[in-house]
Amino acid sequence: MTTLSVDRTVGRLVGAARLRQRLAVTVGVPALAVLAALSVGAALMAVEGVAAMSVYGEVLRGVFVLDHGLTDTAVAATPLLLIGLGLAVAYRAKVFTIGAEGQYLVGAVAATAWATAAGVRDWPGAPLVVTSLLVAVLAGGAWAAVTAGLNSRFGASVVITSLLLNYVATALLAWAVRVGIRDPGSFTPQSREIGAAALPVLPGLDVHLGFLLAVATVPLLGAVLARTRFGFRVDVMGANAEVLGANEARPARVTLAVLLVCGAFAGAAGYIQVAGVSGRLTPGFATGYGFTAIVVALLGRLRPVGVLVAALTLSALTIGFDVAERSYEIRSSTVGVIQALVVVFFVAGDALARRST
Amino acid sequence: MDTLLTFATLAAAIRLAVPVAMAALGEVITEKAGVLNLGLEGTMLCGALAGYLATRSSGSPWLGLAAGLAVGAGCGALLAVLMVAVRANQIVTGLAFTLLASSATTYLYERSYTLGQSPPRIERLGMPPLVALVIAVLAAVWFLLNRTTAGLVITATGEAPEAADALGYRVARIRTAATVAGSALGGLAGAMLVCGPLGLFIQNVTAGRGWVALALVVFARWRPELCVLGALLFGVCDAAQLRLQGTAAAVPYEAFLALPYLVTLAALMLRARDSRTPQALAVPYVRGAR
């Protein structure tokens, strides 16, 4: 009896200490990474004779004070969040796909093709939105399934096949806007406007419905990961695929499942970006969200809430610097260096913190 | 079709293959030791800028190549600190590095740029010395991996780091050395592109060649001679693509753009089964972890 209660108290104390430590790593490392990157950025700006502190003040102002700062951040975070959530699931299972960019593009192309197809484009909003989302999810998933199939059937590396498929998707996008789903009335290569398939802007909030959807998936995915057999399998797979295969499920099936989830999320993000922001597909639609989302997933430590925080943080940096670039004589490459350094320092800091615990 | 299978197509394929082959040869060394360097594209970009600036200031493209090699090694050192010493996730480290390199090279290039004056072309090297360089490096890498004790040690480090460790080899040191050496060749590859066929630098001048090199290494099953062969195959695809466009108008040209990647995917289907992926590839080594 007594030993048990002593055990429990000790356990609680140890637990509390570990919690504190984890908190320090969770909050401290990203904070330090941002600080370090900003310091390097300040040095770069000093070389060019720009007052870094004022620039950083402007960055904050751009996010928190200016009218659209927060809503713009939310909108910019939406695709990163969605893709990042899907990637987090795959990475938990140690299925390191980097094909989200391609899945995102394919989702966008498929959904746009559907929503602008003759006959369909006259549908009313609600069914059009729902079916378009579905098409995007299916298309993204199918694209990801190719990677899974090549992996399970031929043992081809997920990293490499998913990377190669990104190039194929890029070519597909180029063809689609030039020929496949081109707006016949347009002078330049681009699709028709998606019309009623566009997502409504939330009244009073100034962000599109997609953001709300994305945020709503966070607790949902959290629950799925923590409380379902699927989530369990994902974690076992990440811990030891052979153990999974001997006791719980075929690893190839779980690989397929997480890649499908990843593709579905990325595909959905593609549609939501078209429907919430760009309104149609253009050749410039591929801006690398699928790659940035990898960073988001890892910065968020592969946990849904973490991914949300990471997506918002990275977007806030983008938005803030964007505003600052208009007010100060700084070059976009300086900003690019600072943003990349945030990631580099975070990755290094995180690994260091893990090593010392 | 008669325009396709000509000596000219082959020559074009070789020219396109040269930088990619060099980068892939470097990556083979790195991956053999168990490090997956997704920062290769960024390393090539840094090497390209170094090659351009060095040639521009010295007038000697050979010095440009040397600068690319040195800067590539520097990139490798930085990457090794992160991926090997600190044991950061190799995938995200590589991606982040490429991101950084893209911005940093733009930043530095812009500093050497005067508006209204197109930046000067640099002295260029002809293809023969570059091809010779690739062959020489191929021979060296092949010899290193297949005929030397060092190659055996590198292989062991990538296959079974705990075994190498148990034998007293310093896994971290070997992986660092392999990353530095591989990245040096990556930097050299970038410089070869700029100091060879191009004679100029522009933003993101490597245009994804580092990623292609990464795919090639897998395609080649970590064998240097197949890397070069694969690069050539890729080059043939590209060269044929550019030639076919004029003749086969019915097929959209985007299909040709995707062709090299589709061919690589197809090749992976044929070869992946018996592939000899280093067992510890992209797995940071921690002594005594189970």
Place this chain on the structure above:
Amino acid sequence: ACGDAGKKETASADATAAAKPKLAIVYSPQFKDGSWGEAALTGAQKLKADGVISDFVAQENVPPGADAERALRDLAEKGYNPIIAHSFNYGDDVKKVAKDFPKTIFAYAGGFGDVKDNVADYSQPFWEATYLEGILGAGATGSGKVAGAGGFDIPVCRAMYNAYLAGAKLVRPATTGSFVAVGDWVDVQKAKEAALSQADQGATMFVGCGQGPTFGQIEAAKERKAVAAGYVGDMSGLADSVLVSFTWNLDKTFGQMVADVAAGKVNPTRYYEVGMKDGGMDVVINPAWQSKIPAAVMTTYEQKLADVKSGAFTVPFAGK
């Protein structure tokens, strides 16, 4: 003051200059690209140096879509007018934002007269220049085909190629040619290989669309003793293979917009078509070539140049 080093003036800051408009440019890659970006930046600089505008702000690396929309909105709120979105991919963004700022002129590089209220369009009639370049090309080479290349197969690029071919035919009626899409705006090596493959098939005259393809062609032309054309900017200094270039004098285009703003025409519904006729572009022959072009060809060229400049002849747009 020291703490604010590097701060750009905002439009409302300076009362004395308030009479003069302030201009804003949004661009999607970096300005220092030896091409479009550089033309826009130097155009704005010239207007400022000439005292036509009191100041300007130029933001680079703004992808079309959400980022562009935000930038345009923010610049409009800061009082910049006109606001120039320097790519045809900005069309949707401009139209979306322009509604909320009816007193600001938003211009984008659509190039086909896509105008409504305060949404303006401005032309890039590069084909006018390439038509003239084609005359010189055919004259300088004596034989051989035309090789066109673009990053992607888009109408503007096709039009440049078709006009060049038409110009060449003026000198050598039997001239033929081919067009290749490289698949990338920056991959110079691939572009060079495309050009070399066209040279293998008999091309002697290159005309490029986009700086990657153009740089590649210039290098290829150097190796094959062919002639190339510079794209948006005088590229004579790069190589002797550059026979002729054209410059894009955007100060002329932007100047017309500024004049409209200064005149209080907030809603001009205007397509700023500023071609060679209005000094919006110039053709620059490489000094190294000046003396090598046959006199007869030179006469044809000068005749056509004069016709284009006077408006007597309009180079047709052929985007297919």
Place this chain on the structure above:
Amino acid sequence: MTGVARAFGSTVALSSVDFEVAPGEVHALLGENGAGKTTLVRILAGLDRPDAGSVSVYGQPVRRFAARDLRGAGVAMVQQHFTLVPTLTAGENLALARPEGRIRPRAKAARERVERLADRYGLAIRADVPAGQLSVGEQQRLELIRALDADARLLILDEPTAVLVDAEAERLLSVCRRLAEEGRAVVIITHRLGEVFTGCDRVTVLRRGQVALGGTPVRDHDRAGLARLMVGASPADAPPAPPATQPPIPAPTRARSLERLRVDGVSRGRLDGFDLAVAGGEIVGMAGVDGNGQADLEALLAGLAAATAGTLTLDGEPLPVGDPRRRVRAGVAYIPSDRYRHALAGPMSLADNLELGRGHRVRPARRRRDRLLAPVLRRWDVRTAGPAARASTLSGGNAQKLVLARELAGEPRLVVAAYPTRGLDPDAARMISERIVKAAAAGAAVVWFGAELDELFAVADRIVVLATGHAAGPFEPPYDRAAIGLAMAGGHR
């Protein structure tokens, strides 16, 4: 070594240990699982550094604990787990361990080197095959050859016999004897007490990181005494003989029911038309030299692989293949030969590991899962820091108990137990044996792969020898050791 201490976090693996080995002796190092044996010898070999204390080798104090330096000083070690590079051949593995210059040897030279050493010590190995494809016995011999190749003066073997069958183990011990006679010092860690008396000169016993018995001659002790020293129990608790040989329920009293498992002409890998039938309540011991198809049979019975020919049925139904949950639902308990490869997800909690293959679609909250686990851990005497602990933190015995707790829950129909007591201390081994026997008593058909014949003699109703993919036997009690040995030898390549 004197006063050596080493702690991992809060676990004290060694506290102030003195240990000494003399040239010309075979020195046994004994102790329960987790006693600190491996930690001790790893320090000796420079693979780990002590927190305190000093070590000297042949009079030279060790300053830098670097494996390379210590190998230079003549220390060679065969680790508890194989440290061969599986994709390299035997020759390449040797060249890796002790390069003869910067250029690596050609295949022929490498092979000759292996054969030279193999001949000299009478340890046969195929030289041209990747190490990963060698049988476990061959791999162990290769490990030994590699250590000997370094011409070590001090040779350390960490549980070298754990994966060997008796005959192979005996051969290994006799090699050790010869090495000692050549004047080298040999340290052997083992859990098989018999070996101490047949092959060793002196013995040291570690208990919970401390020396319980410091290097006294073997002849001063008996098995029971050593076993007592290891577990530190009072004489009353301690078994008089190796505990695994004492089944709690004697075989004859187990009620045998009808045939449950039937294996008909099955082929796969090294198995070639293998037959077997096991009744409910029956334990069939699978004996044989490793590499004769055991791994294939284990995989087939566990449903990890499909047979290329033949059928496997349980109670008339085909044995499930591929989907592990179907295996679980069919009542097949699987205790694999490699726990951390096939049974336990090291980075996950004990609770999660118990849920493998058995959880529901919706899982309870984490706290609740951990709470439900506590009684299971108590029932199985799994000693751990708590239910949230990671499985990788468990010692070998505790890890195996966790596996059994999961696999034997809910009356299995078939128990596939591959070397279930391998590497366990006597106490843990006894408990594991008891529980499997109990499962048989409850009606399960049991296939028990064993490395020690004594263990199989004690638990099995019948023994089948697996030789070159075929079944030999069955042998019934009373067992004829010589006949079984002959059958096993028949299977030797």
